[in-house]
Amino acid sequence: MISIEEMRQSVKGEILIGVPMSEHTSFKIGGNADFVIKPIDKDDAIATARYFQKKNQPFIVLGKGSNVLVSDYGLRLPVVFFEEALSKYEINGRNVYAEAGVDLQRLSVATFKHNLSGMEMLAGIPGSLGGALLMNAGAYGQEIYDTLNWVEIVGGGEKRKLKKKEIKIKYRETEFKDEVLIAAEFSLNKLDDKSYEFQKKVREENLTKRRESQPLSMPNAGCIFKNVIIDDEIVSAGRLIDQCGLKGLKVGQAMVSEKHANFIVNLGKAKADDVVKLIRTIKAKVKAQHQVSLALEIKMMGFEDLNIQNLTG
Numbered sequence: 617m618i619s620i621e622e623m624r625q626s627v628k629g630e631i632l633i634g635v636p637m638s639e640h641t642s643f644k645i646g647g648n649a650d651f652v653i654k655p656i657d658k659d660d661a662i663a664t665a666r667y668f669q670k671k672n673q674p675f676i677v678l679g680k681g682s683n684v685l686v687s688d689y690g691l692r693l694p695v696v697f698f699e700e701a702l703s704k705y706e707i708n709g710r711n712v713y714a715e716a717g718v719d720l721q722r723l724s725v726a727t728f729k730h731n732l733s734g735m736e737m738l739a740g741i742p743g744s745l746g747g748a749l750l751m752n753a754g755a756y757g758q759e760i761y762d763t764l765n766w767v768e769i770v771g772g773g774e775k776r777k778l779k780k781k782e783i784k785i786k787y788r789e790t791e792f793k794d795e796v797l798i799a800a801e802f803s804l805n806k807l808d809d810k811s812y813e814f815q816k817k818v819r820e821e822n823l824t825k826r827r828e829s830q831p832l833s834m835p836n837a838g839c840i841f842k843n844v845i846i847d848d849e850i851v852s853a854g855r856l857i858d859q860c861g862l863k864g865l866k867v868g869q870a871m872v873s874e875k876h877a878n879f880i881v882n883l884g885k886a887k888a889d890d891v892v893k894l895i896r897t898i899k900a901k902v903k904a905q906h907q908v909s910l911a912l913e914i915k916m917m918g919f920e921d922l923n924i925q926n927l928t929g
Contacts, residue, residue, distance in 0.1 A: 618651065618673065618694065620633075620651075623653070623667065626663055626664070626667040627653055627655065627660065627663065627664050627667065628655070628656050628660045628663075629653060629654045629655040629656040629660050629664075629701065630652075630653070630654040631651065631652070631653050632651070632652040632653075632654070633650070633651065633652075634648045634649075634650065635648060635649045635652040635695070636648055637649050637681075637686040637690060637691060637695075638686075640678065640681045640697070641681035641682075641684055641685075641686055641837070642680065642681055642682040642742060642835060642836065642837055642838070643681075643684070643685060643686075643835055643836060643837045643882055643886075643891075644835040644882050644886075645685065645686060645688075645835075645882060645886055645887065645888050645891065646685075646686025646687065646688070646690065646691075646888065646917075646918070647686065647687060647688050647689050647690030647691075647918070648690040648691075649690055649691040649694075649695045650690070650691065650692055650693075650694070651694040651695065652694075652695045652696075652697065653694060653695070653696045653697070654696075654697050654700060654701070655696065655697075655698065655700075655701035656700075656701060657701050658701060658702055658704070658715060658798065658799070660701055661696075661698055661701040661702055661798065662770055662775055662798060664696055665677075665696070665770040665796040665798075666770060666773045666774075666775075668694065668696075669770065669771070669772060669773040669794070669796075670773040673694070674693050674794075675693055675694040675695070675696055676691060676693050676694070676695045676696065676917060677695075677696050677698060677746070677796055678695055678696070678697055678698070678699075679697075679698055679699050679716065679717055679743060679744030679745075679746050679747050680699060680719070680742065680743050680744050680747070682742040682743040682744075682747065682837065682838060683742075683743055683747055683751065683837055683838050683913070683914050683915060684837060684914060684915045684916075684917050685837060685888055685891055685892075685914055685915070685916055685917065686888060686917045686918050687888050687916075687917065687918030687919050688887050688888045688889055689918060690918060691917060691918045692918070692920075698716055698717040698744070698746060699717040699744060700717065701717060702715035702716045702717030702718070702746070702798065702799065703715060703717045703718055704718070705718050705723055705726065707726065707727065707730050707732070710732065710803050710804050710805070710806060711765075711801060711802070711803055711804075712727055712732070712735075712801065712802045712803075712804060713799065713800075713801050714745050714799065714800060714801075714802075715745070715798065715799045716744060716745050716746030716749070716797045716798055716799060716800075717744050717745070717746065718744060718745045719743075719744060719745075720738055720741050720742070720743055720744060720745055720747075720748050720753070721739055721740065721741070721742070723735060723738075723745060724736060724737075724738045724739040724741075725739060727804055728815070728816075728819065731806060731807045731812055732804035732805065732806065732807065733804060733805045733806075733807050733811070733815060734758065734762060734763040734802065734804035734805055735758070735760075735763070735802070735804065736758075736815055736819045737755050737756040737757065737758040737818075737819065737822060738753065738754070738755055738758060738760065739819060739822075739823060740755070740822070740823050740826045741753055741755055741838075742838060743838075745760075745800065746797045748760045749761075749764075749767060749790070749792075749797050749800060750790060750792055750797065751788055751789060751790070751913070752785055752786065752787070752788055752789060752790055753788075754788075755822070756818075756822050761780065761783070761785050763802040763803055763804050763805075764780045764783075764800060764801075764802055765779070765780065765800075765801040765802060765803055766778060766779050766780065766800065766801050767783065767797060767799070767800040768797075768798040768799040768800065769792075769795040769796060769797055769798060770795065770796045770798060771794065771795035771796070772794075775798070787842070787843075787845060787850075788842045788843075788913060789842075829875060829876055830873075830875060830876050830879060831873040831874075831875045831876060831879050831881050834873075834881040834882065834883075835881065835882035835886075836873070836879050836880060836881045836882065837880070837914045838879070838913070838914065839853070839854070839878045839879065839913050839914075840853075840878055840879065840880050840895065840898075840912065840913060840914055841853040841857075841878055841898075841910040841911065841912060841913055842910070842911045842912070842913045844856065844908055844910065846908070851908075852878070853878045853902075853910055854876055854877045854878035854879075855877075856902050856905075856906050856908060856910070857872070857877035857878060857898055857901075857902060857910075858877040859905070859906070860898075860901040860902055860905050860906075862877060862897075862898060862901060863877050865894065865897065865898075866883075867890045867891075867893045867894045867897070868885075868886060868887060868889075868890035868893075869882060869883040869884055869885045869886035869887070869890060870882060870883070870886040870887070870890035870891045870893075870894050871883055871894075872894060872898070880894055880895075892919075895912070898910065
């Protein structure tokens with residue numbers, strides 16, 4: 617049982633009750649969270665993580681809420697928002713320090729303006745650095761871990777740093793579980809004038825391609841499924857779904873995007889249940905036509921009472 621008064625003794629930031637998660641996710645979907653905690657700075661964020669970990673109390677960490685689907689019934693677990701508390705970054709020569717709540721787009725643009733290469737192709741990926749590190753985000757041949765030196769975490773109530781070689785990294789996932797990511801340091805590559813102009817052109821072309829091919833003007837959670845690795849080749853999940861003729865398929869107010877088949881968009885009043893039904897249909901159709909089992913890239917939150925085993929794998 618969570619004691620609000622006890623929590624207030626350990627946490628300096630706001631503690632809010634009954635917060636609509638539809639207002640805090642890019643999908644604009646989700647019921648109320650019982651408790652929301654907003655730490656005020658890095659020390660408070662660490663103290664909050666330690667408080668729950670030492671009590672063995674499960675909790676949810678969210679940045680920008682861009683890669684999640686929250687249940688219509690909301691969240692019973694405490695939700696901690698790190699976007700404001702962990703929003704600092706510093707660029708010193710080739711080294712870049714950034715906290716987990718930093719907007720990935722903002723960081724990508726800032727490093728490129730300093731003639732640094734290693735994050736420029738990540739521009740346009742929604743979300744915060746912490747989420748990008750958890751899922752090993754990447755685009756156009758770059759991945760967030762390519763240039764990582766270390767990541768600072770809180771695990772088991774203790775703060776520590778992990779070097780890149782200590783972290784198990786897979787395609788679009790890591791093996792972090794109960795650990796909370798706080799900050800990270802990267803070493804990027806310096807661009808000369810010729811390389812800068814070339815990368816600038818490529819970056820602008822990729823951003824244009826993203827705007828033209830993705831439904832960025834409609835509420836969504838990014839790619840729903842991970843791309844598939846077949847015979848050591850990465851095969852686009854969107855292409856597999858498109859080949860099944862599923863673009864434009866609707867359930868309630870949720871629809872498979874007509875621009876990009878690996879996106880589900882909220883037409884206005886979509887429910888999480890609508891999205892779940894679409895996910896089940898997509899997985900079944902792709903399995904039947906391509907003999908491929910699509911795995912979710914988005915995180916499902918608040919579905920403890922729903923059997924979603926056949927959704928996640």
